[in-house]
Ligand SMILES: NC(=O)C1=CN([C@@H]2O[C@H](COP(=O)(O)OP(=O)(O)OC[C@H]3O[C@@H](n4cnc5c(N)ncnc54)[C@H](OP(=O)(O)O)[C@@H]3O)[C@@H](O)[C@H]2O)C=CC1
Ligand SMILES: Cc1cn([C@H]2C[C@H](O)[C@@H](COP(=O)(O)OP(=O)(O)O[C@H]3O[C@@H](C)C(=O)[C@@H](O)[C@H]3O)O2)c(=O)[nH]c1=O
């Protein structure tokens with residue numbers, strides 16, 4: 001099978017490329033941004049005609065949450081309009097599309113984890129742009145699976161774990177918000193779950209996507225706050241004998257840490273559908289963090 005993977009210089013695309021190429025069963029086409037530019041939706045149909053994929057995996061996105069507040073149109077084009085073009089191309093040719101979306105489509109109200117059919121109400125320009133992408137894909141009417149994930153981290157790429165590692169080694173103290181709850185999710189876990197679903201879909205991927213109604217939540221197991229995540233990162237570094245300058249991580253509130261974009265207070269995603277439909281129960285976020293720290297720690301000692 002010819003699989004197009006977008007965004008392979010990013011966390012999720014990179015992990016997908018690594019995992020699927022190690023399995024060696026498929027031909028992977030991983031264009032750099034210059035050859036598949038989501039800021040240019042009008043160029044994508046011709047690019048897709050040239051690539052001729054049998055399956056499209058689309059993790060590429062505009063992911064700068066605060067900057068999106070000042071680049072609303074650009075974020076909308078990359079995260080909304082372009083996925084729409086890809087989805088219509090795919091629907092017209094019977095090519096299944098797997099797309100990655102976000103917890104930031106929710107407003108973060110309430111106390112329980114968000115289910116797939118709960119009402120969406122994004123608080124940020126990034127969240128609105130990702131919701132637009134979801135809507136475009138559903139409207140295109142082809143075989144699709146939108147996977148909403150959250151708080152993506154890993155040994156590579158720009159992410160909160162790597163930011164905290166850098167700050168903990170540079171600064172005397174860390175201050176991190178304790179009133180936003182969610183689930184850190186490793187890019188590796190996301191790639192493994194996607195690969196497992198693709199394996200289940202061998203022969204009839206559209207039916208496998210349809211079993212979930214085209215939408216499924218996917219994070220690691222458990223939940224914490226950004227403060228809890230930061231504390232676990234610092235503890236994990238110490239346990240691995242990495243010198244850390246910062247003392248305890250100070251718990252602060254969202255009001256103490258002003259940012260351009262608003263973020264959901266309750267970002268936890270309910271994983272029941274993933275378990276019921278696909279029989280997949282991802283590892284806990286602590287176990288995923290352990291795996292990533294094991295990879296980076298040797299280089300930090
Ligand atoms: N990061 C997170 O915490 C979360 C992410 N998500 C979603 O998961 C998906 C993957 O995120 P993640 O891997 O972390 O993202 P990254 O920011 O690590 O990577 C984004 C990728 O998209 C590519 N990209 C950005 N703009 C364009 C463009 N105009 N044309 C082509 N390619 C482009 C980037 O390429 P380049 O290197 O050229 O910039 C990069 O390869 C995204 O859809 C995101 O919305 C969901 C929840 C949490
Ligand atoms: C760096 C830093 C951040 N924070 C806060 C700000 C924010 O509320 C929270 C996380 O900060 P970040 O900027 O890393 O997170 P953010 O960029 O909002 O992460 C989001 O990215 C997009 C792409 C998604 O889809 C989401 O699921 C989510 O992962 O931590 C602190 O409290 N102290 C700090 O020193």
Ligand SMILES: [Mg+2]
Pocket residue numbers: 063064065
């Ligand atoms: Mg960020």
